[in-house]
Amino acid sequence: MIAKKELIRLLALDFVSVSLAWAIYYFVRIESHWIPYAIKPDFFLPLLVIAFYWLIIFSFYGLYRSWHAASRTDEFLTILKAVSVGCLFLFFVIFLNDTNVQTEISSRLVILIYWGIMLLAVGSGRVLYRTVRRRLLESGIGRRNTVIVGWNKKGRDLFDLVQQHPALGYKIVGFVKVDKKKAGTAHKGISILGGVENLPSLIASRQIKDVLIALESDDHNKLLEVISCCNGHDVSMKIMPDMYDIISGQARTNQLYGFPLIEIMPQIMQPWEESAKRLMDIFASLVVLAVSTPLWFIIAVAIKLDSKGPVVYSQERVGKDEKIFKMHKFRSMHADAEKKTGPVWAPVNDSRVTRVGRFLRNTRLDEIPQFINVLRGEMSLVGPRPERPFFVEKLSKEIPLYHRRLKVRPGITGWAQVKQGYDRSIDDVRSKVRYDLFYIENMSLRMDMKILLYTFYVMLAGKGH
Numbered sequence: 001m002i003a004k005k006e007l008i009r010l011l012a013l014d015f016v017s018v019s020l021a022w023a024i025y026y027f028v029r030i031e032s033h034w035i036p037y038a039i040k041p042d043f044f045l046p047l048l049v050i051a052f053y054w055l056i057i058f059s060f061y062g063l064y065r066s067w068h069a070a071s072r073t074d075e076f077l078t079i080l081k082a083v084s085v086g087c088l089f090l091f092f093v094i095f096l097n098d099t100n101v102q103t104e105i106s107s108r109l110v111i112l113i114y115w116g117i118m119l120l121a122v123g124s125g126r127v128l129y130r131t132v133r134r135r136l137l138e139s140g141i142g143r144r145n146t147v148i149v150g151w152n153k154k155g156r157d158l159f160d161l162v163q164q165h166p167a168l169g170y171k172i173v174g175f176v177k178v179d180k181k182k183a184g185t186a187h188k189g190i191s192i193l194g195g196v197e198n199l200p201s202l203i204a205s206r207q208i209k210d211v212l213i214a215l216e217s218d219d220h221n222k223l224l225e226v227i228s229c230c231n232g233h234d235v236s237m238k239i240m241p242d243m244y245d246i247i248s249g250q251a252r253t254n255q256l257y258g259f260p261l262i263e264i265m266p267q268i269m270q271p272w273e274e275s276a277k278r279l280m281d282i283f284a285s286l287v288v289l290a291v292s293t294p295l296w297f298i299i300a301v302a303i304k305l306d307s308k309g310p311v312v313y314s315q316e317r318v319g320k321d322e323k324i325f326k327m328h329k330f331r332s333m334h335a336d337a338e339k340k341t342g343p344v345w346a347p348v349n350d351s352r353v354t355r356v357g358r359f360l361r362n363t364r365l366d367e368i369p370q371f372i373n374v375l376r377g378e379m380s381l382v383g384p385r386p387e388r389p390f391f392v393e394k395l396s397k398e399i400p401l402y403h404r405r406l407k408v409r410p411g412i413t414g415w416a417q418v419k420q421g422y423d424r425s426i427d428d429v430r431s432k433v434r435y436d437l438f439y440i441e442n443m444s445l446r447m448d449m450k451i452l453l454y455t456f457y458v459m460l461a462g463k464g465h
Helices: 004-031 044-060 072-100 105-138 153-164 196-205 217-230 241-247 271-291 293-306 355-363 370-376 389-398 402-407 415-419 426-441 445-461
Strands: 144-149 170-177 190-195 210-213 236-239 253-256 259-264 312-318 324-330 380-382 411-413
Touching: 004 044, 004 105, 044 072, 044 105, 072 105, 144 153, 144 196, 153 170, 170 196, 190 196, 196 217, 210 217, 217 236, 271 293, 271 370, 271 380, 271 445, 293 355, 312 389, 324 370, 370 411, 380 445, 389 402, 389 426, 402 426, 411 445, 415 426, 415 445
Parallel strands: 144 170, 144 210, 170 190, 210 236, 380 411
Antiparallel strands: 236 259, 253 259, 312 324
């Protein structure tokens, strides 16, 4: 999570950089008289519009996420991608405008100059900012209070690594013991502050911002306890690489000067992204429900002619923050399909599925009523699939970190759905949790669009389940 003050500084810096680039571009295209134009455009209003445009582009590319200890080269390459895509779009806008006013084609080539100016202005501004910030951190200014969970060789080695690289911004204030039996009280002047059970009070009293977790193989069972103690606090958690098997191998990975750490983000999405995602959900659900109105009648008739029972099937599911809601689908199974068996996973070629139901599932048309759930805010277009309370209780006991899926709104489609087939066993669910955790740790509007496009392909190809 990026601090509010740093976010404001970055927005101000980018606004100045973009404005400077626009001023130079305006001089080259208009004031220099090198390139002909039909009507002289205004300067200030387009400046504000173009600045707003670029801030959105930069946000989309994650340039306002936390970049602690990130390479300046990586950030510059991200800026290169953002500026290139943004300028490509502007090129086509200018192309259409110049075609309407029959301007010479050479005027469109000035966008290449603008691309270079933007890259130089924004890139150099960011590099200068990171360089100054790095120097301040090296001198001890702006470091964040940090604890290392794990009183062992791994934890002490991590402490030594952090001390060698002050630009990381970590100020280690102490260690937290996992095993109370282990001897020792301090390492190089940094003492043990308590056990894992003391973490919540330590975070509050010591104003901890980062928790570095260095557990050994025989302490894996303590990981969930550590995460639980940190939940609800504004802290960033990073786990040493050998926790890879517990996290399931697909969380966002950062590096401490070449040393990888798996990061668990306390803030899953930036506030602006959450708002944009919700607006997209509302707009899409309204459009789909309006456009699909004729289909409701056709599907209803087909379901009724094929088998007895209701047209729409409603079932309790567990949503965000473990809230129970009724999820709606067009009925694709025979009525009372689980009356004798109770809640079970669907096997291959499930005999309970009707002929019409199989078609609805393959084309994903059975999920159209779920857009009502999306409109109500119970679901989202993209997210982990909601599961029934019976299975949530069962899976929570068998799969580590399963409850983390309940930190976000469940979705009609998701990363697990496009990467893997339908759940038929506990092993399938365990495998899918890996994809769900990956999605949660890397949620973004860009990733949502990728998932939606793939889902649309599945619908057209009839490969649904």
